[in-house]
Every structure is written in C-alpha cells, then in structure tokens.
Amino acid sequence: MEKIVFLDSASIIADIRRPAFPHAWEDYPATNPDQVLARLGDASIVITNKVALRRETLEQLPGLKMIAIAATGTDNVDIACCRERNIVVSNIRNYSVHTVPEHVFMLMLALRRNLLAFRNDLRDGAWQRAGQFCLFTHPVRDLHGSTLGLIGHGAIGQAVGRLASAFGMKVLIAEHKGATSVRSGYTNFEHTLRDSDALSLHLPLNPDTRNLIGTREFGLMKSGALLINTARGGLVDESALLAALQSGRIGGAGFDVLDTEPPRPGNPLLDLDLPNFILTPHIAWSSREAMQTLADQLTDNIDAFSRGSPQNRVA
Incomplete structure (x- = not known):
C-alpha cells in the first residue's frame, strides 16, 4: 500500500479529495528542511508545494516513487535527479487562469x-x-x-x-x-x-x-x-x-x-x-476557486500515477 505524505498542507485552503486507491495518508501543515528526511523515510508519494526536495535528500529516499507538486513552479524539486532515479514528478497547470x-x-x-x-x-x-x-x-x-x-x-x-x-x-x-x-x-x-x-x-x-x-x-x-x-x-x-x-x-x-x-x-x-x-503578499493565485481547482487536479495527478498513466508530468 502506498504511503502519501503532504509536507505543507497549510499552504492550500481547499477540500482535498483523497486518492481513490488504498493508501496511508499523513500530512503536516508545514515542514522545516531538517524535518524532511524523517517525515519521508517510508513514503512512496510526497506532496509538496514549496518545501524543497534536493538531490542530497532524494538520494536518501529509495522508496520514493512520485512527487506531486501542489503548484505550477518546479524550481523547489531537483528534476534532473528525479529523472535519474525514475521518480515521477507532476505539477499543476492552468488552475489560476482566472x-x-x-x-x-x-x-x-x-x-x-x-x-x-x-x-x-x-x-x-x-x-x-x-x-x-x-x-x-x-x-x-x-x-x-x-x-x-x-x-x-x-x-x-x-x-x-x-x-x-x-x-x-x-x-x-x-x-x-x-x-x-x-x-x-x-x-x-x-x-x-x-x-x-x-x-x-x-x-x-x-x-x-x-x-x-x-x-x-x-x-x-x-x-x-x-x-x-x-x-x-x-x-x-x-x-x-x-x-x-x-x-x-x-x-x-x-x-x-x-x-x-x-x-x-x-x-x-x-x-x-x-x-x-x-x-501584495503573493496572493494573486490564491482565490478560493483557484485553490479548489488546484486541489482537485493534485488528486487527479496522483490517481493517474497509480493507474500507470501519469498526467501533467515534468519528470
């Protein structure tokens, strides 16, 4: 059974639908850099909005299969390392077009x-x-x-x-x-x-x-x-x-x-x-409607990965 860990769930205000497949779910409102490894030790899927996942961290997570970025930007994740390690990375697209x-x-x-x-x-x-x-x-x-x-x-x-x-x-x-x-x-x-x-x-x-x-x-x-x-x-x-x-x-x-x-x-x-x-304090993207669209797409990305057909894939 997959274990999903959401590292910074307080960064999204929405009703986050849980994936349809059997899984264990663990979320943290926020995660400091020195907490990342301990929280992801047995995770197979990680959700991050802004928490950084760099090479030195990813190389210590042999069980990690997917990173679901809860945003469009991917600069907080080492995409090259993920490709080397066959870690699927998906992001969110076009949720803030209004x-x-x-x-x-x-x-x-x-x-x-x-x-x-x-x-x-x-x-x-x-x-x-x-x-x-x-x-x-x-x-x-x-x-x-x-x-x-x-x-x-x-x-x-x-x-x-x-x-x-x-x-x-x-x-x-x-x-x-x-x-x-x-x-x-x-x-x-x-x-x-x-x-x-x-x-x-x-x-x-x-x-x-x-x-x-x-x-x-x-x-x-x-x-x-x-x-x-x-x-x-x-x-x-x-x-x-x-x-x-x-x-x-x-x-x-x-x-x-x-x-x-x-x-x-x-x-x-x-x-x-x-x-x-x-x-303004980085809020242009954050209407309640946009955040709900983001949350729905986030779960869709994880469900698609579980079916073997990742969507919005960047790695």
Whole structure:
C-alpha cells in the first residue's frame, strides 16, 4: 500500500479529495528542511508545494516513487535527479487562469487611476477642503486605448491578453530577450518595452530569466509606464526597481512577488511608501476557486500515477 505524505498542507485552503486507491495518508501543515528526511523515510508519494526536495535528500529516499507538486513552479524539486532515479514528478497547470489575470487588472487599474493617491488625499481632508464637487489632485488615465506589453504568453499571459482586448487595449507580445528573429504575432523585446504603457510579466524563473528587467530595461520604458509582476520576484532586479520608482523613471509598479519569500526585514520594497507602488503578499493565485481547482487536479495527478498513466508530468 502506498504511503502519501503532504509536507505543507497549510499552504492550500481547499477540500482535498483523497486518492481513490488504498493508501496511508499523513500530512503536516508545514515542514522545516531538517524535518524532511524523517517525515519521508517510508513514503512512496510526497506532496509538496514549496518545501524543497534536493538531490542530497532524494538520494536518501529509495522508496520514493512520485512527487506531486501542489503548484505550477518546479524550481523547489531537483528534476534532473528525479529523472535519474525514475521518480515521477507532476505539477499543476492552468488552475489560476482566472484569478491571476484578475489580480493583474486590479493592480493596473488601481495604478492607472491613482487609487492610493486619492485615498491618501481623502485621509488628509483634501476633498473636504475642495472648492468644487470633485478633486483633480492626480491624473486619472483609462486603460482603453493604451498598450499592454505581455512578457510571457502561456495560459495566464493569454488570459491577460484577452482581458486587455476586452478593455480596448492594444496588446503586444514580446519576443524572447536577445532573440535574433521575431516570430509572427510577436514584437521585438526592446520595442515592446518602448511602446507599452503597461508591462505584465508571466514567465518562470530560471537562469535565462533572472533579472530580466533591470536598469537598462527601465531606461527603455516610457516615463509613465507601469510594470506588473505576478509571476516570480527574481524576474526583476529589485534595486533597479527601487531606483526607477524613486527617481520617477517609470510611472508605477504593482508586484505580488519578491525575490525572497517570505521577505526578510530590511527589504526596501517592504517600506516603500509611494502611491504608485502596490505590493501584495503573493496572493494573486490564491482565490478560493483557484485553490479548489488546484486541489482537485493534485488528486487527479496522483490517481493517474497509480493507474500507470501519469498526467501533467515534468519528470
């Protein structure tokens, strides 16, 4: 009988259906790195959202057959080692194709219409002191007629593009940075930066994409442009972002992710009190509906593995 161990079950708020085949189930709300080996000693299937499973750990788990990642990202698991050891790895796909795009547009609308700045004015009594019925202390800009640049055009990027079109925005899809040719339907990376009123990032984090946006890229953007990042914090050089915001080089930024999570005290973005910067705590993916879809797919992946036909397989 298979033994399934969920290492960080508190990371998902959902009704997790148990697999259909006979099994023993053990879950822990959270697991520290020094607890992993002891908890997986006799496990054949492990579920992890963010707990890391590196080579030095996997090599000490001869009975492990499957890793079910309760997320799309796989950077917390040594995929190469799993392939060497014939450990099946499955992830979750397309569960957040509604909730992340909605979060993107929440950030974009709030920044484009200066929501935080107007809220601060209200708190300071500016409207109450105004000589007319409305307050014109900050510009309000429409999304309609503006240009959105998409960097990354997978399922979520495509969904963001559809919403943008519904708002009446022009959508540019960026070609890979440094590409020597541009595919049909795509726009040169640098031209996308120059021509967009807002940029939205939808890429995985890997050696090719780390610090994709830095000082040089901010220098290419329009002075009023917005940068939205609901993907991975490491895609953007945080020190360059801070400088671009403080100097007014760009119009604003809405981030749901940071390079280190949870963030450590001293990260200057945590204390950045500007009306054109919004930081949310990695929640774009986490609507209750999306988490339930994730949980259902997680169990489906494990059931498919037990039938000998793994789905959403990455190793």
